[in-house]
Amino acid sequence: MSSREAAGDPVRRRRSGTRSVTLQDVAAIAGVSAQTVSRVLRIPDEVSPETRDRVRTALREAGYVPNLSARNLASNRSKIVATVIPSLSASIFSETLTGLSSVLAPEGYQLLLGYTDYDDKREEELIRSLLGRRPDGFFMTGALHSPAVIKMLKASRVPVVETWDWIDTPLDTLVGFSNEDAMYAMVSSLHEAGYRAPCFVGSLLEGDHRSRRRLDGYLRAVGTYWPGREPRVVDASAYPLALESGARLLEVARQAHPESDVLVFSTDIYANGALLAATSRGIAVPEEIAVAGFGDFELSRMLRPALTTVALPNTTIGQEAARMLLTRMRGERPERTKVDMGFEIRRRESA
Amino acid sequence: MSSREAAGDPVRRRRSGTRSVTLQDVAAIAGVSAQTVSRVLRIPDEVSPETRDRVRTALREAGYVPNLSARNLASNRSKIVATVIPSLSASIFSETLTGLSSVLAPEGYQLLLGYTDYDDKREEELIRSLLGRRPDGFFMTGALHSPAVIKMLKASRVPVVETWDWIDTPLDTLVGFSNEDAMYAMVSSLHEAGYRAPCFVGSLLEGDHRSRRRLDGYLRAVGTYWPGREPRVVDASAYPLALESGARLLEVARQAHPESDVLVFSTDIYANGALLAATSRGIAVPEEIAVAGFGDFELSRMLRPALTTVALPNTTIGQEAARMLLTRMRGERPERTKVDMGFEIRRRESA
DNA sequence: AGCGCTATCGGTAGCGCTAACAGAAGACCT
DNA sequence: AGGTCTTCTGTTAGCGCTACCGATAGCGCT
Structure with missing residues (x-):
C-alpha cells in the first residue's frame, strides 16, 4: 500500500x-x-x-x-486418501488399488501411496508422514496395528477403512474377510478330499499379520481334524515373495516333513513356484505331493496342473472400501461398518 | 453473537x-x-x-x-513427487516404483500416484490434477506426450524425468532405453538363430506408445533382414494385459499367419500366456512354433520351456530416475540429462 | 569501555485459497 | 409504496506454517 x-x-x-x-x-x-x-x-x-x-x-x-495446498489449508479438506499397503510389488494389492482408485478418482480424490514392507515400525513412520497431508480418508491393508498407530489415527479423527482382514472391533470401518476362516476352509476341503498329512508353508514374519492369521486357521483345522497331532509348519520368512522361493520351499518342506501329502502355502506365489519346480523336476502333482495356495492369481488357473487355492475379492475389496470411505467422508454413518467380502475355495488339479 | x-x-x-x-x-x-x-x-x-x-x-x-499443506504453502516446497504410470496392475512398473521410492523416501519425499490406463486424454487430466499439489518433481512413464501435457509441464517449471523410452529431446531429463532398438535386437537375434518367418503380436493401442515403438523396431528389422517382405503383425489392442490374452493371441496369430515360425510378443505377459496355452494344447515350443517376449518377468525364466525375451532395467530405472530428480530438485544440473539404461537379450528355450 | 561478531530467539507478513459475512440490485408480494 | 426475499458479487479474516528481519545477550578482542 x-x-x-x-x-x-x-x-x-x-x-x-x-x-x-x-x-x-x-x-x-x-x-x-x-x-x-x-x-x-x-x-x-x-x-x-x-x-x-x-x-x-x-x-x-x-x-x-x-494450488491444492492453499485450498486444503483454507477449506480444511484435502481430497487425498492415504493408502497403506505392505508392498508395491505384491501384484495382488494392485488389483485392490485399482478398485479403490476407480471409485475414488471420479469423485476427485487422489491416492497418496505408502508401503510398509511388512514392518510395523515403518508403518508407524509412514502413517505419521501421511497424516501430515491431512488426508480426508485412510485406507489400510490389514487390521492389526501397533498402539501408536491406533492412537495417531484415532486422534486425527480421519475416516479409516481397514481391509484384507477380519477383527471384532475395527478402528473405524472394515472391509475384508477372515484369513483364518479361509485357511480353515481350505484345510477342511483338503481333509474332505482325503489328504491326511498337510504341511503349512508360509511367512511367520513379525509384521505379516495376514499370513499369521492364515497359520492360525491352519492350526485350528489341524486341531479339529487331527487332534493331538503336532502340526507340520515351515517358516518362509527368510524367502522373498517370489516364484523362486516357492521352488526352494518345496525342497525345504519335503526335507522337513517327508511324510506330508499336501503342501498348503500361505500365498499363490510360493505355491505356483513350487508347482513349476515340481514339474521341472518330474515330481508328480498331486500324486506324489499335492499343492494348495492362497489368493487365486491368474497364473494359478493357467498352470498345469492348475492350482487349488482360495479366491479372494481383490478388486471388490478396493471398490467396497472406497464406497465406505466416501460415505464416511461425507460425514454419514454407513449402514454397516463391517463388511465381510468372503472368499471361495477353488478346487483344481493340484490337490 | x-x-x-x-x-x-x-x-x-x-x-x-x-x-x-x-x-x-x-x-x-x-x-x-x-x-x-x-x-x-x-x-x-x-x-x-x-x-x-x-x-x-x-x-x-x-x-x-x-500440517504439510501449510508448510508447503509457506515454504513453496511440497516434498511430493508426482508419479505417472500407465497402469497399476502391470506389475512391471511396480518394480520401477519400488526403485523410485526406495531412493526418494529416505529424503523425505512422498509419491503421489496416478495412472493413465494408456489413455492420452486421461494423462492430461491426471497431470493437471497432480500439478495442483505443486509437486517438487515429476516422474513420467514414457516420453511421448500430448502438446497440452508438454505445455503444462513446461509452464510449471517442475523437474521432470521421463522414463522407459528413448527420444532425442526430453522435456527435461530422461532415464530409459530404446524400445525400438531392443525389439530390433530381438529380431536380429532370432534371425541369427535361423528363424525366417517372425510375426509380431502386440498392442497397437493409440496411447500405448512403448508398444508402438517396439513395433517400429520390428518393422525396421523386417526391412533389414527380409527386404520387400510384408511384415506379419497381429494387433492385440483388444486383449487386456493378461496371460489369458496370450492364450487367445496364440490362436489368432496361427490363424492369421500359419507360416510363422516365431511369435514375437510385445510383452512377456502375452508371451507367457501363449507358452502356457501351447503346453496345454500339446503344441511343441519351439519346434512347431517358437515364442519370444519382452520384459523378462520372473515367470518367464521359471516356465518350461523358459521364455526367450528382452531383459529390462525395471528397478534400476526407478533408482536412477530418483537420483536424477534429486539432483534437479536441489536445483543442480546433472552431468547428463539423458541416461541409457540399456537392455539385454535373454536367449532361452522358447526360441 | 567499546567494538564487532555469533548464537539464539521472537515478531510480523504473507504463501493462495475459502468461509463467513455484507451489500447491492432486482423480483415479488401485500 | 414499502417491505421481504432472492440472486449475485465483493470484502475481510483467517487456515498453519515459514521467510525475513530484528533484537538481545554473550563472547573475544583491542
Missing part, C-alpha cells in the same frame, strides 16, 4: 511465492474478484452465466492450475 | 480449522514462540540444546503432526 511511505514505514516483505498463476491473476483478467473466480471453480451455479463464461475464458487464457 | 456487543468491535470471525495440534499449541506448552518450534523441526542445530529438548518433549506430549 502506498499509505506506508510515511516515516514509520513497516518493512516491505517480499516472498518469492510460486510465481505461478493465482486466482488473483485470473480475477484481474476477468475483471472480477478472486472470490468469484473461486466460486466459478467450486459452485458455478451460484455465478451468473455471463460472468461464469468470462471467468472461464480467463482461466483458460491464464493457464490456471489451482 | 455475544462477542460483538461492543460498539466498534471488528467482526470476530471463527473458522473451524483442523482442530488438531498446531505449532502454537506446542509453543505454548514449551514456553517458546511458534517460530522456535518450527526451527526445532527444520534446523535443530540453530536452537540451543536446552530449548530443543524442552520443545521436543512438548512435541511428543502434544502429539504434534505437522
Whole structure:
C-alpha cells in the first residue's frame, strides 16, 4: 500500500511465492474478484452465466492450475486418501488399488501411496508422514496395528477403512474377510478330499499379520481334524515373495516333513513356484505331493496342473472400501461398518 | 453473537480449522514462540540444546503432526513427487516404483500416484490434477506426450524425468532405453538363430506408445533382414494385459499367419500366456512354433520351456530416475540429462 | 569501555485459497 | 409504496506454517 511511505514505514516483505498463476491473476483478467473466480471453480451455479463464461475464458487464457495446498489449508479438506499397503510389488494389492482408485478418482480424490514392507515400525513412520497431508480418508491393508498407530489415527479423527482382514472391533470401518476362516476352509476341503498329512508353508514374519492369521486357521483345522497331532509348519520368512522361493520351499518342506501329502502355502506365489519346480523336476502333482495356495492369481488357473487355492475379492475389496470411505467422508454413518467380502475355495488339479 | 456487543468491535470471525495440534499449541506448552518450534523441526542445530529438548518433549506430549499443506504453502516446497504410470496392475512398473521410492523416501519425499490406463486424454487430466499439489518433481512413464501435457509441464517449471523410452529431446531429463532398438535386437537375434518367418503380436493401442515403438523396431528389422517382405503383425489392442490374452493371441496369430515360425510378443505377459496355452494344447515350443517376449518377468525364466525375451532395467530405472530428480530438485544440473539404461537379450528355450 | 561478531530467539507478513459475512440490485408480494 | 426475499458479487479474516528481519545477550578482542 502506498499509505506506508510515511516515516514509520513497516518493512516491505517480499516472498518469492510460486510465481505461478493465482486466482488473483485470473480475477484481474476477468475483471472480477478472486472470490468469484473461486466460486466459478467450486459452485458455478451460484455465478451468473455471463460472468461464469468470462471467468472461464480467463482461466483458460491464464493457464490456471489451482494450488491444492492453499485450498486444503483454507477449506480444511484435502481430497487425498492415504493408502497403506505392505508392498508395491505384491501384484495382488494392485488389483485392490485399482478398485479403490476407480471409485475414488471420479469423485476427485487422489491416492497418496505408502508401503510398509511388512514392518510395523515403518508403518508407524509412514502413517505419521501421511497424516501430515491431512488426508480426508485412510485406507489400510490389514487390521492389526501397533498402539501408536491406533492412537495417531484415532486422534486425527480421519475416516479409516481397514481391509484384507477380519477383527471384532475395527478402528473405524472394515472391509475384508477372515484369513483364518479361509485357511480353515481350505484345510477342511483338503481333509474332505482325503489328504491326511498337510504341511503349512508360509511367512511367520513379525509384521505379516495376514499370513499369521492364515497359520492360525491352519492350526485350528489341524486341531479339529487331527487332534493331538503336532502340526507340520515351515517358516518362509527368510524367502522373498517370489516364484523362486516357492521352488526352494518345496525342497525345504519335503526335507522337513517327508511324510506330508499336501503342501498348503500361505500365498499363490510360493505355491505356483513350487508347482513349476515340481514339474521341472518330474515330481508328480498331486500324486506324489499335492499343492494348495492362497489368493487365486491368474497364473494359478493357467498352470498345469492348475492350482487349488482360495479366491479372494481383490478388486471388490478396493471398490467396497472406497464406497465406505466416501460415505464416511461425507460425514454419514454407513449402514454397516463391517463388511465381510468372503472368499471361495477353488478346487483344481493340484490337490 | 455475544462477542460483538461492543460498539466498534471488528467482526470476530471463527473458522473451524483442523482442530488438531498446531505449532502454537506446542509453543505454548514449551514456553517458546511458534517460530522456535518450527526451527526445532527444520534446523535443530540453530536452537540451543536446552530449548530443543524442552520443545521436543512438548512435541511428543502434544502429539504434534505437522500440517504439510501449510508448510508447503509457506515454504513453496511440497516434498511430493508426482508419479505417472500407465497402469497399476502391470506389475512391471511396480518394480520401477519400488526403485523410485526406495531412493526418494529416505529424503523425505512422498509419491503421489496416478495412472493413465494408456489413455492420452486421461494423462492430461491426471497431470493437471497432480500439478495442483505443486509437486517438487515429476516422474513420467514414457516420453511421448500430448502438446497440452508438454505445455503444462513446461509452464510449471517442475523437474521432470521421463522414463522407459528413448527420444532425442526430453522435456527435461530422461532415464530409459530404446524400445525400438531392443525389439530390433530381438529380431536380429532370432534371425541369427535361423528363424525366417517372425510375426509380431502386440498392442497397437493409440496411447500405448512403448508398444508402438517396439513395433517400429520390428518393422525396421523386417526391412533389414527380409527386404520387400510384408511384415506379419497381429494387433492385440483388444486383449487386456493378461496371460489369458496370450492364450487367445496364440490362436489368432496361427490363424492369421500359419507360416510363422516365431511369435514375437510385445510383452512377456502375452508371451507367457501363449507358452502356457501351447503346453496345454500339446503344441511343441519351439519346434512347431517358437515364442519370444519382452520384459523378462520372473515367470518367464521359471516356465518350461523358459521364455526367450528382452531383459529390462525395471528397478534400476526407478533408482536412477530418483537420483536424477534429486539432483534437479536441489536445483543442480546433472552431468547428463539423458541416461541409457540399456537392455539385454535373454536367449532361452522358447526360441 | 567499546567494538564487532555469533548464537539464539521472537515478531510480523504473507504463501493462495475459502468461509463467513455484507451489500447491492432486482423480483415479488401485500 | 414499502417491505421481504432472492440472486449475485465483493470484502475481510483467517487456515498453519515459514521467510525475513530484528533484537538481545554473550563472547573475544583491542
